[in-house]
Amino acid sequence: MDASSGSSGDSGDKRDRNQSSSEGNPSFHFTPHHLAQLEAYLKLCPHPDETQLHILARDLGLEPEQIYHWFQTKIQGDHEGSESELESPSTEISRKKERRQMSEIADAAISELLKLMTTDKPLWTKSYDIVGFVLVPESYANLFLEAINLASPNIHQESSKDSIVVKLGAMQLIEMFLDSMYGETHVLSPLVPSREFVFLRSCEQVGDGLWLITDVSVDNASLDNNYEGQIPDSPLRKWLFGLYKMCEKIACTSIQYLPAHREISSPKGREVVINLSNRMVQNFCKVLNLRDHPHFTSFHVGNRNELFVSFHKNIPSLQPEGFIGTTMLSISLPLLPQNVFYYLKHLYPRPRWDVLSVGNPLEEIAHIPISDTSRISVIKTFNRDDNNLLVFQESSIDHLGAYVVFAPLDEAIGEIVMNGESTNVAVLPSGFMISGDNRAVAESRNPHRSGGTLLTTCYQVLVCDDSLTLEMKVEAMKSLIGLIISTIQKVTLVLECPNCWLRVHFC
Numbered sequence: 001m002d003a004s005s006g007s008s009g010d011s012g013d014k015r016d017r018n019q020s021s022s023e024g025n026p027s028f029h030f031t032p033h034h035l036a037q038l039e040a041y042l043k044l045c046p047h048p049d050e051t052q053l054h055i056l057a058r059d060l061g062l063e064p065e066q067i068y069h070w071f072q073t074k075i076q077g078d079h080e081g082s083e084s085e086l087e088s089p090s091t092e093i094s095r096k097k098e099r100r101q102m103s104e105i106a107d108a109a110i111s112e113l114l115k116l117m118t119t120d121k122p123l124w125t126k127s128y129d130i131v132g133f134v135l136v137p138e139s140y141a142n143l144f145l146e147a148i149n150l151a152s153p154n155i156h157q158e159s160s161k162d163s164i165v166v167k168l169g170a171m172q173l174i175e176m177f178l179d180s181m182y183g184e185t186h187v188l189s190p191l192v193p194s195r196e197f198v199f200l201r202s203c204e205q206v207g208d209g210l211w212l213i214t215d216v217s218v219d220n221a222s223l224d225n226n227y228e229g230q231i232p233d234s235p236l237r238k239w240l241f242g243l244y245k246m247c248e249k250i251a252c253t254s255i256q257y258l259p260a261h262r263e264i265s266s267p268k269g270r271e272v273v274i275n276l277s278n279r280m281v282q283n284f285c286k287v288l289n290l291r292d293h294p295h296f297t298s299f300h301v302g303n304r305n306e307l308f309v310s311f312h313k314n315i316p317s318l319q320p321e322g323f324i325g326t327t328m329l330s331i332s333l334p335l336l337p338q339n340v341f342y343y344l345k346h347l348y349p350r351p352r353w354d355v356l357s358v359g360n361p362l363e364e365i366a367h368i369p370i371s372d373t374s375r376i377s378v379i380k381t382f383n384r385d386d387n388n389l390l391v392f393q394e395s396s397i398d399h400l401g402a403y404v405v406f407a408p409l410d411e412a413i414g415e416i417v418m419n420g421e422s423t424n425v426a427v428l429p430s431g432f433m434i435s436g437d438n439r440a441v442a443e444s445r446n447p448h449r450s451g452g453t454l455l456t457t458c459y460q461v462l463v464c465d466d467s468l469t470l471e472m473k474v475e476a477m478k479s480l481i482g483l484i485i486s487t488i489q490k491v492t493l494v495l496e497c498p499n500c501w502l503r504v505h506f507c
Contacts, residue, residue, distance in 0.1 A: 030070070033289070034060055038070055040198040044216075045102065046071070047095045055179070106202035109214035112144065114206060119143060124161055132162035132237060160236040166247035170209060173247070177213050178203055241398045248370045249274045264366050264378075268420030273368060276417060277376045277394040277405075280429040283319070284405045287326060287458060288433065296326075299481070305331055307484065309477055311468060320426045322465040327480040328458040331488060333497055337434050337453045341402040343495060344432055345395040347379065353490035355483065356391060356408055358383055365390075366418060373397045378418060380411070390414030392427070397434075405431035430459040455491075459484055 030038070037060055045052060048071065050064075057064040116123060121143060124133040140159075166173065178201065199217035206212050251257065253271040264270045296310040307329045314324045333340060343349060347364060351357040358381070366378040374396035381389045392414070393406035407427040409417065416422045437452040461483075463476045 030062075030066075034062065037198055038067070042071070042074060044198060044200055045098060046074075047098060049095075102200055105200060105216050106214065109216050110202060110204050110212055113212050113214050115143065117212075127160070132160050134161070135159035162236050162240055164240045164244050166244055167251040168247040170211065172250075174203060174211055174213070177201065238398075238400045241400065245370060245374055245396065248374070249278075252368055252370065260369075262364070262366055264368055264418055266420055269418050270368055270420075272417055272420045272423055273376060273378070273392070275423065276392060276425060276427065280392065280407050280427055281394055281403070281405050283427075284403075284429045284431055284458065287460065288328065288456065297477075301329060301485075305329065307481065309480055311463065311473060311476070313468075320428055320462045323463045323468045324428065325461045325463045325476050325480050326458065327484045328456065329484055329488060330454055330456040331492075332437050333453040333455055333492070333495065335453050335495060335497065336451050337402060337436050338397060340453045340455060340495065341395070341397045341404070341434050344404045344434075344491070345375075345393075349494055352494050353487055355487065356389060357381055362391075370396070378414065379406075381408075392417075393431075401433070401435040403431060403433050405429050428460045428462060432457055455488075457484055457488055457491075459487075 041048075041056060048056065048067075053064045053067050053071075057067045060067075121139055123136060123139045123143065125136050127134045168176075199215040201213065201215050203211060203213045253267055253274060255267050257267070257270070259265050259270075264273055295312065296308040298306045298308050301307045308327065310326045311323055312326075314321060347362045350362055351359050354362075360382045363380045363382075364377050365380045368376040370376060375394070377391075377393045377395070379391040379393060381391065383389075388411045389408045390411050390413075391406050391408050393404065395404045396402060407429040409425065409427070413422075413425060417425055433456040435454045435456075437454040459480065461476075461480060464472060468476075
């Protein structure tokens with residue numbers, strides 16, 4: 001379950017920066033990602049109450065005041081008005097009508113789900129393409145005669161059923177579900193946009209220890225047919241793996257959890273490190289979503305690959321303040337994804353490609369084992385100038401893909417984090433996304449080839465604190481391109497893929 005949420009402790013400063021001096025009216029700046037989510041939520045609930053505003057603001061990483069004024073502007077159109085207009089009698093009637101409609105939708109969703117789960121009719125069949133089960137369309141249509149006819153070329157139908165066991169109490173799990181109204185599923189490549197959802201969620205207890213939770217969602221996904229080979233075969237399976245990993249992380253913060261050798265000992269320390277790691281992965285995934293970064297410059301690399309470079313002024317939100325340089329590149333490798341993942345996560349070969357190690361050995365000084373296939377590591381570098389760093393890294397793999405995401409911190413700050421003494425440490429993550437490359441397998445025409453890998457590399461670097469001159473930008477761009485090309489060349493050499501060496505052609 002890839003849900004992105006966050007808040008910042010500098011809300012007052014943020015409001016000051018976003019306010020204009022014109023008649024004291026606030027002027028806020030929203031990314032295309034924010035606007036898409038707000039528009040989608042507007043369709044479900046044009047008049048959110050205070051609680052809904054705060055939850056939506058938290059999920060989008062904005063302030064409630066920003067959300068409020070966006071809805072106010074939408075309601076008022078081009079006419080100016082006061083906040084009291086939102087509380088007019090007609091508005092209150094509209095709110096009651098919307099709540100009644102939402103209640104009816106929620107009741108209908110619960111009723112349908114209960115029927116799906118309890119019927120003895122053969123509704124589900126084992127899927128040959130994905131893990132789990134899919135609906136039999138004819139059986140579904142016979143059971144729900146009032147269902148909308150979805151036989152339209154403009155409608156993409158999806159159905160799946162699967163299950164998983166998690167280490168979390170039922171009520172704690174339900175509270176976690178009810179504390180969110182926005183979700184985002186990331187495909188492990190910058191070539192495919194994330195799938196974003198704003199949903200009406202309802203929950204009902206239907207038996208002793210048995211609960212039903214339904215989502216009626218607006219899906220803003222727009223998939224490019226050129227990259228269908230990169231789309232996960234089972235979004236539900238990916239969601240379940242995400243939920244499982246999240247519950248494992250929560251279990252690791254429990255006081256009942258008994259850490260093994262070299263694990264972070266204190267519950268508070270584990271909680272702070274896990275939260276830091278969550279922020280790293282969420283930020284890294286968002287960077288890969290090119291729609292959020294319209295100022296990327298692209299360069300042709302090799303035969304058909306593109307290298308992307310971007311510079312943007314960062315507003316402090318648990319990231320270093322200043323101009324951030326970002327570069328990313330995806331290449332195909334004739335190797336299985338799990339082989340690439342295990343090479344990149346292990347420390348022994350890392351000095352051969354990682355610029356942070358400066359060619360010196362590395363040591364894992366602490367870790368948190370999330371599951372058999374997921375791990376948070378704290379890695380110490382040993383540099384000759386005694387400027388040692390602690391690299392916080394999360395690595396995870398499942399049958400849908402993998403990632404290795406890391407961020408360096410000063411050793412003293414890293415120790416504070418592991419002790420659980422600070423929750424507002426700024427991080428700038430870099431790393432790798434790893435997924436199966438179905439196109440590479442098809443194009444190889446090799447009957448003995450079992451699979452390929454799409455390896456996406458991304459680096460983020462703090463370029464400068466203040467103004468970024470043109471000369472500085474050109475030099476920084478050369479350095480960023482050199483960094484990612486050098487890293488990829490070293491990785492492909494150690495993986496014994498010399499034909500994957502790259503030549504950059506500027507367009």
